[in-house]
Amino acid sequence: MGTSATTTAGLRISVLLLLAFFTARISITQAATNGGDLSVLNSLKDVWANTPPNWVGGDPCGDNWDGISCSGIRVTSITLSSTGLSGQLSGDIASLSELQILDLSYNKGLRGNLPQSIGNLKKLTNLILVGCSFSGPIPDSVGSLTRLTYLSLNSNGFTGTIPPSIGNLINLYWLDLADNQLEGSVPVSDGDTPGLDLLVNTKHFHFGKNQLTGSIPTKLFNSSMTLLHVLFDSNKLTGNIPPTLGQVNSLEVLRLDRNSLTGTVPGSFNNLGSLTELSLSNNDLNGPFPNITGMTVLSSMDMSNNSFDSSSFPSWISSMGSLTTLMLENTQLQGPVPAGLFSLPNLQTVNLARNDLNGSLDIGPSHSSQLQLIDMQSNFISDYRQRPGANDVDIILLRNPVCDETPNGPRQSYCIPPDRNSKYTTPSNSCVPGRCSSNKTASPNCACAFAYTGLLVFRAPSFSDLGNATIFTALQRSLMDSFRSTQLPVDAVQLSNPRKDSSEYLDIDLKVFPYGQDFFNRSGVSRIAFSLSNQTFKPPSMFGPFFFLGDEYTHFDGGGSGSKKSASTGIIIGAAVGGIVLVLMVILAAVYAFRQKKRAQKATEQSHPFAHWDATENTGGFPQLKGARCFSFDELKKYTNNFSDANAIGSGGYGKVYRGVLPTGHLLAIKRAQRESMQGGHEFKTEIELLSRVHHKNVVSLVGFCFEQGEQMLIYEYVPNGTLGDALSGKSGISMEWTRRLKVALGAARGLAYLHELADPPIIHRDIKSANILLDERLTAKVADFGLSKLMGDSEKGHVTTQVKGTMGYLDPEYYMTQQLTEKSDVYSFGVVLLELATAKRPIERGKYIVREVKMAMDKTKSLYNLQTVIDPAICNESLKGLDKFVDLAMSCVHETGADRPSMGDVVKEIELILQQAGLNPNADSVSTSATYEEAEKGSPRHPYSKESFEYSGGFPPSKLEPQ
Template sequence: MSQRVLVVLLLVLNYVLVAEGETADGDLTTFLSLINTWENTPPNWVGSDPCDDWVGIKCKNSHITSITLSSTGLAGQLSGDIGSLSELETLDLSYNKDLTGPLPESIGELKKLATLILVGCSFKGPIPDSIGNMQELLFLSLNSNSFSGPIPHSIGNLSKLYWLDLADNQLQGNIPVSSGDISGLDKLHHAKHFHLGKNNLSGSIPPQLFSSEMALIHVLLESNQLTDKIPPTLGLVQSLEVVRLDGNSLNGPVPPNINNLTHVQDLYLSNNKLSGSLPNLTGMNALSYLDMSNNSFKPLDFPGWFSTLKSLTTLKMERTQLQGQVPTSLFTLINLQIVVLKDNKINGTLDIGSSYSNQLRLVDFETNSIDSFEQKDEVPNVKIKIILKDNPICQENGELESYCSSSQPNVSYSTPLNNCQPGTCSSEQILSPNCICAYPYSGTLTFRSPPFLDFDNKTYYSMLEEGLMNSFKSHFLPVDSVLLSHPSKDSTQYLELSLQVFPSGQNHFNRTGAFSIGFLLSNQTFKPPKVFGPFYFVGDKYEHFENSEGLTESSKSSNIGIIIGAAVGGLVLLVLLLLAGLYAFRQKKRAEKAIGQSNPFRRWDTASSKSEVPQLTEARMFSFEELKKYTKNFSQVNGIGSGGFGKVYKGNLPNGQVIAIKRAQKESMQGKLEFKAEIELLSRVHHKNLVSLVGFCFEHEEQMLVYEYVQNGSLKDALSGKSGIRLDWIRRLKIALGTARGLAYLHELVNPPIIHRDIKSNNILLDDRLNAKVSDFGLSKSMVDSEKDHVTTQVKGTMGYLDPEYYMSQQLTEKSDVYSFGVLMLELISARRPLERGKYIVKEVRNALDKTKGSYGLDEIIDPAIGLASTTLTLSGFDKFVDMTMTCVKESGSDRPKMSDVVREIENILKSAGANPTEESPSISSSYEEVSRGSSSHPYNSNDTFDLSAGLPYPKVDPKNLVIVKHRVDVQGISKQNKNIIVKIYS
């Protein structure tokens, strides 16, 4: 943790002090944000510049262009700030199983991203629709996660996409195809890989999905819930090499034009409900693996065209109603290895002849009607396993023959030693094929359609080992050897192999070597021999990197044990330590007793009953069952928001009061300190511009905070347009004033003072009159007497709003809130996020500011929704507001004003604009409810007349002279000639 803090401080130091550093400011700030959301980042990220040879990071022209961090043990979530790395071209975070949470919507802002690989992590939730905005994307691999929901139609917009792999998730719904203006997968004419197997996709395979314009070579849809017929359009994609439709509920006949697919090597149609006649596959001369088992085809004599498939290695036709006698010519196919025709009606004599393939390994005719068997001559060095169990021939022979048993040899393989003598390795090291003890990089290779069933064929594994080594060497990776072992297959006929890659020249890989191996395997740079087909790799966390002392990290742990053992051996030192420990323990108990008398939270960590939880006079303790009842069992209908902490639910108390319940997720209960802090702080602060705490719940391993319900959501939602509320200039000034008053109260009237530490638009809520209420005190700190000037504390907050002086010094003051407030004011002016597309709003305003021009030269930055677009409308006091705001964001805290000074300045601006800073606007609750239900009504309108001066920078108007009709009315401005109000009325 201390090393992470050091990295953060060094990054921030570079950001604050260097105007044009090696890494662009926006990229540097974004990268700092990512580090704050991740754990277990590489410890050798040292220095102030990520572009200075940081492992896993590549840059070009001062911008980060590549992040490849596979098998690092990263934990946490992918921050939404990732979208600000505008020049990023490659993002590979594969094989980090503790990376979880949703994929942020902002991922779509990476317009230059060409490679996105997140294989073998724990991401969940829907794939964001914004992913279709990445027009340069070539490689999209999100397989082996927990993504759910539908496949986004927008993926069809990725016209350059080559590789699409969404397999092994929990995706649902139909396969998306285009309709009208909506794109679908049928638009991906350049894609060669559709890997969508092992999901919960349903519905039919759309005929529109395939056309002669497609360049597909792999269509993998196995193990879903697809229904209806196989579309005949499949036969139009003559580039196909692998087709897997098995493990679904497809029905009807196989389209006869499927034999147009003359390049197909692997065809899986098994485990469906296919019917009709068995398709004639004559002409499919590249076909190597054919499996149509477990369907409902019409009874058919064994077709002679099987013997024409010259490339056939494996034929599986279990339970397909085949009958008659198998011709001897089938076994003469020179590549044939496996024939499995179990549970059919094959009869007569099984004759494999004398010219059978010297690769033949297994002939399985279990449960048929064969009454005799002939094998004229055995081919030297060829051992064939014949299985005729449960045939008449075995009943006649009393099942004494070897072929009357169904047992098959156990599959086992491990790369043999390379003409060397094995040695003894330490407990954590493994012997390589070259007899070198080392720490290998390991994982599992999975082949999705190996065109063979002979998993014990050592020749294939030798080919694979050679291919892997050639690939590593051609990319100049420090690999000495590879070890393949433990081959196995699962119910979907996937072949899994354990892979261990051994380092060259030393007994461990450095981080660059490990990341490079992971990236080579994750982005499919390695091309296996064709006999193995498409694959994916899931790597294990690599923990044996070298530290600064020249030891691997695991070795260092072992040495610590030796040191501890030596220390324990010092008897005298041990006695002294025990005595010192006893003394310290007694002192600690005395201190805890003294502190505990004034600390109502001292027993929460071990609380087992309500009596042990503090009963605060201003906050009611709710039971879990009560809150469950008030929220209708935390129903989705009552959900009103979510964040990193968990979800927020709306509830109703028996007395009619509406409440908001913030319920922490199990994994985000960071929070015992923050949880205590928020309850303790909110139970003793009371101000109309602070959200009121109603109570809390701390039982059933739950952490819940119960607040007053603030009706109109967050300021962030209002500025973004999400809530449907439009904010004019005067209303924005009043929101700024309310926020400032709340902060001034915390800083100057509460004893001891409180620093909020996380002021941002998402934490400013708007009530039914659009009054601002400061919320979320989870990061707040009290200024005790011993810390009158500052609190020394770990840096926490939200990127973009954080005070740079606090960044550098870790010294928190009330002026840190002032800086965050200043950023919030710039957000009010611009409706832009503080960090957006690599641009920092404070820097953007500073660069654009020109006091000699109207609106200070900020016309391009000001939010048009304020009303400045109208030539008849001006923003009264805008220049003074900007002056005050820029003072709040000065780099030195001593140069910033106090919040009470800010309050007075905003009050004066409002007065100069003709508005009363103490007057509240009328409630907009009814009109806002209309908007939330989909009405087009303006949120400030109602069926009654109202006073325009309460929320708009106009002179007083007699309400009797203004008729509000049941249509949308937008006030555009005031005519300078006759003072008439200019409006637009929408029918």
Template sequence: MHIWIGGILSDTDTTGRTRATHVFLLLMLTQLFVMAAEANTQDFSALMILMQEWGIRPPSWVGSDPCAEGWEGIDCSNSRVTSIMLASRGLTGQLPSAIQLLSELEILNLSFNKGLTGPLPTSLGNLTKLVYLVLAGCSFSGAIPGTIGSLEQLFYLDLNNNRLSDQIPPSIGSLSNLNYLDLTGNKLNGYIPVSSGTTPGLDMLHNAEHFHLGGNLLSGKVPPELFTSKMVLKHLILDNNNLTGRIPSTIGNVQTLLTVRLDRNSLSGHVPSSLNNLSNMAELHLSNNKLTGPMPNLTGMDLLYYVDMSNNTFDVSDVPDWFSTLQSLTTLMMENTGLQGRVPQALFSFSNLQTVVLRNNHLNGLLDIGTIYSDQLQLIDLENNLILNLTQSGGSNYTLILLGNPICDKTNMEKKYCIVSRSDSSYSMPPSNCAPVACSSGEVLSPNCKCAHPFKATLVVLFVSFSNLGNFSYYTALQASLMQSFHSYNLPVDSVSVSYPTWSSSYYLQLMLEVFPSGEDRFNETGASALASVLSNQTLPRPDYFGPYIVEFYYGKSGGSNKALVIGAAVGGSALLILVALVGVYAFQHKRKAHEPWSRSIPLVRWPFITQKKQTWISNISGSVPQLKGARLFSFEELMKYTNCFSEANDIGSGGYGKVYLGILPAGQMVAIKRAKRESMQGGIEFKAEVELLSRVHHKNLVSLVGFCLEQDEQMLVYEYAPNGNLRDSLSGKSGVWLDWKRRLKVALGAARGLAYLHEHANPSIIHRDIKPNNILLDKDLNAKVADFGLSKSMVDSGTHHVTTQVKGTMGYLDPEYYMTQQLTEKSDVYSFGVVMLELITARRPIERGNYIVRVVQMAMDKTKDLYNLQKILDPAIGLGRELKGLENFVDLAMLCLDDLQAKRPTMGEVVKEIENIIQLAALSTSDISASTSGNSEDVNKDLQRGVFNLQR
């Protein structure tokens, strides 16, 4: 519904909410500044409306002339606003229709503001001079307005990683100047639009070099009309959709294509022979479809680097000739493609070769690897073929896997290539040449040996020309390229670090990016926003090895304010406006005070002490004492006595926080005493919060807090003792505790019940934020107890269903949505628990040799086979010689917990119910798993009344 007031369009949504306030404010401000000789009053008024809607007021946004007074993020030409660049500024609210008043706008970049929600206004179509429209990484929803087709000057359209739905509007085909189209990672559905008579379509985008439409819900056929010889298209990215039908032969008309990603769809039929016409092709991804017919001929693609056709149903055929001719190949992925015959020795002579994966085929005879000319070769995987003999020459720094071939018979079964070895190593950048430096809390040592708070982001690269993640020269080149880009925009950047390369679940390359400031210890909001804006510009130069990337952004902001807007009158003349401003100031201050922690001003040293006789707090400061339930305060002398003066004999563990000592209380109770190092000690407020949190949660699957000590500048927590150590030590064999399938189910159920209690029965609810096997302890009966609440957050901090907080946790267990948005919910724990579930069945760490456990399981899974075809990655100690009833259901549940979207994950209560169902399926008695605690009001198993969780929902 739309309302016209005074010629200004205001949107009213279906709930009746109207933007009339914006219109009123606009009219008032327009009257106030109608006589101003500076910047156009219409532009100023529009910016005021944006300020009010988005809840921002940068320090420089004062006065009445954004052009002359240099407002942050605003650029002008001839006293008209031509550019708004407010990437990653914590904006909230919607994009108002009043944006149309900025009629001279050429650049609109609001990327990485997850608080921006709601539909895109149709009034965007009135910004006819717009050249760059960049709204990546926000939370806009609904349909892309068809009025975007009116932006005749548009060169760059990036709407990736929002929540946009409905069909791609055919009107985008009218954007004759469009070069870059990125709609990746939304919920767009329906067909790919092509022109028909009077209706435009994407086939009319003759000047576009980039079609990035992956990670959506697009369906139907790839229309043959989409491709014409007039196109200059370089990147065609349609992966991870629901596309069906044949690959159209017309794709061979687009001679400029460098990369084609059609993987992870449901495409069928023969691969068209015209594909071989694309002589400039560097990347070809056709894996995980339903392609049939003969193996495609790629002999004309002399520049091809990366080929992945795995998991299709091609006709059984001999190894194609192009295995011996494509000299540029770095990566050949042809798993489960019906290949037979001998692997040509010429393949292994390619000087750039890095990875060869030909597993699950019918390759036979002699495997002649010959002399290896590539110093980057990392993997040759021919598992599950028919190889009889092997010839190797010279040294072999690569991994060769021949498990499941006849060559691995009884005489060769001990050969290295017949054993798939596990490694705990993961890829990280080489150590710096810096001398040891102790940085303060939150700071990181830069490549230039300076301590600072870096700007952080995750780069998700849509494709790369390499597969050897351990070759750091690629990342060095990327760092240099990024530095050059930042300096070209005169940004104060000292250095750049790229690290932790891994493959995502969609087989995109993920990299952690840290940008360090020059001259300061951190970037202010202006600098952070400028960095985010530069990163959103995909037209910047980058190394040849890297395709375009999506930025998953998080940053702990410093300085500035993202609180509610306070509008002050820049000129006098309106008592009403001044009154409104004063009311706004009062409301803002009142709101800010209301949200401040109630005891922020009370330091740790002023906590009152407790008398040992009465165990009660004495204080004359109202409300300043921790609210404790059952935990006692120990003196330093007591804990020294109980630990034999913190002797080495009592040292039972250590970590970044300090050491853990075994203590024995006078009554004979054994306890674990966690003693923090001075440099890792929390502030008084944080330590108090952790003590309060631990003292008020009581559940059999949570480690109990016995007490604490805060004397003599010490911070110590006293827990109940778990004699069987942590789950990680059991899975690795370090503790000597053997966990078979029954015991692992018992551990999973116990940990799930503990988390469900925190989420659904603690008041207020608690998010653990660091669920991993190291933080799941096992008592004498192997009951799981969730421990280490140092990173936990209470939902009392937020009036919404999430807590916005700096990203903390352990790499490999982090919820991707929390990592990207900084919005923490209970579902973040669910994701971490899903990783733990995969560790329970594989005993692998979440990241090994650059491989993410979630990706490893996904690639190995075949639901048509017994145990989902996971036998080769299951932990042998789980009891493979026995029947693993319910394992498939367990894996299904883990994958639901690991959904990229929080909304699609189950709650921990639902996880508890489903594990209980799996236990019943496995024919284990309830007493085998956990004794019932009927009558205990805190028992999650009794209180959860949500019914059986449906795995098919």
């Protein structure tokens, strides 16, 4: 009895010591993440099952919790797709006031209602919950998320009506509510009540596969809209098709099929000259068969199963050269089929079944080489004239007289239904796949791995030949190009089993294989899923609009179901030795005091990454950092493959820049100084402190630095689309239309205004030029290179007297003459950049100075200010709305006297006004990921840190103007 009591008391002491041990650890751990954000994430962790295993500790931002992205100490993004999350979305999420992206797609275990408080996420731009199990009504508070550009709630179980408040989302680009159980009518504005007709900037209306009722409101569409896709298929809509649809000239895809629509097809449809896919099938449309010859680029037309007036086959169809798919089953057509129809050069499939067509079928001697199928069963075809070369075309004439004449004779092939199932699978890349163990699959590169799988669903493909390997090879290549351009850890993709479902959607099985190992981590899967759910991936145009339904990925540890068994075994073993562990804790507690000092030192190093900073070499005290991380030299060696030449992406007077890859797959640009060009420790510390306090969408972010083993390195975010200078000169292959230039100007101005007016203390850049403005994957402008920057915190005169530094052509002449630096010196340099944007000329070119050339050519009484010979020829054929005000602004920025120049805040307001007058939204991204930006476009853009860009851009300028 005494022994038992002693053992119990000992265990109690062990437990108390264990609690003391962890309490002490917590007390010396300083969480960098905002306390409110940390509380919200812990709340989500409590209500969700299967959260990532590294969601531990008190610093999600500093500890890189899977799926969590931060700006400084604030959580800005939660992306956790296909990770097996289950539970409900807590209303606490509304407290993440800086959250911009929420993507929880492909987690079938997420269920319940969306909280009404979600409307408090005022900075949210992307709300993506595809393929979950959410239910109940969509809260009308989503109409308060006025910054939303993507609202994707498709493939859930939402009920109720479409909230009219969605009409308030003036920045919305993508609206997808398809494949739910929504009911009621489509809301339009009425007095003070908003409606979907107000979404004039939205490109995508996806409402298919719901239970919407009533007629499609005439007011829903108007000529101000810029819609590309309107999908109302598979609902319960009634009434007439609104003629106002014909006013949306931008429309490319229209699906109204599988409803109960009546009346005639509006004559205004003939105005839809950009339409490529039209499906009105399975309604009760009547009247004459519509003439739509104005749809000159129409690829796919499906009018099947309607009640049109009986008429002969429309002869005008034979003139529609873009047609690939013609579906006119059960449309009351009669008479012979013209042979010219089958000579359309792109024609692949013709379905004329269940009509009253008669006579002889003749596909002509020069039928389309792409023709695959002619289905004319259940007509009155009396003869089929076979032509040479027609053996590759599947022809179906079942239940026609031509197949009934010889019932006892041998059946012709056209009287037997062909097997149209496609067996396509991406082939191996010149290798022989071996046998893969466990649940692994051989990739096209013949490597065995745990693939990330899912279903690609294309809602309106313009082709119908599912056996065409060339088409699917193009899709495979497009996927890989997209994944590579966004630096995703993907080695290969495999496509298989293309088939049409009951809604005429094209379904394709997708497998994505990991790069460098045989399984993905959570970050890799979430990033891949986000690129598909957020429409970052752009398929070839013939595939049309798509969505993705990802499967849960269960192999994050390289295991799967087998690892669960191992985990269960581990739990049993752990329970068996639990008592022993508690006893051992007594011993650990005994040495705790000895090790406490080391733990405290380690905690100090984590909160002060310059704990090893050598203050004896005139470097001053530890740098005061805001978000930047101290990297060890060994870490950067590993990330750059020992600073190999293969990872070198640029060089200059300062040193070299290397591409580094974090274990998460994210890329870095690592700027490594040469020995002879290194700054003093104090100057290096000052530059790091300056950069670490800069956090803005339009300013390149400092990720961290390294100051050990005699090295000075700065680590920046990797910006993929080069410098503005490279874009204007054509080096990067990016198309720079006039409106795109306006957006770039606005982004750069906002970044510079932030430095002048919101940074604490204010910062003068001192080297603004087109080579120091970088373009990210959305062509958002980012101000870069702070090597010459100055703080204004210690100045009470509004200027800093300093040695003149800068780049010829951009240098403020007043600063050059007086050596007094003010923020207006940056304004002058920015004015030169504005002139570059309009002319694509370098500031000093062949002895001519751009500012002087524009002044001499300007004549405000003439069209375009008489600048036709100066303006960039690449934009001369565009409608240069706002050019006059743009040039006026540039010239005010380059005024000789700084006091007469506008502030950067005023510059921002003026550019915003120019954009608004040009009919553009100044708050939209430069290039949305769902816009028609064709991947920089058709070329491989050089990276901003490439050797070529340094030759012009001055990334490490060897010729800074530095008078002594």
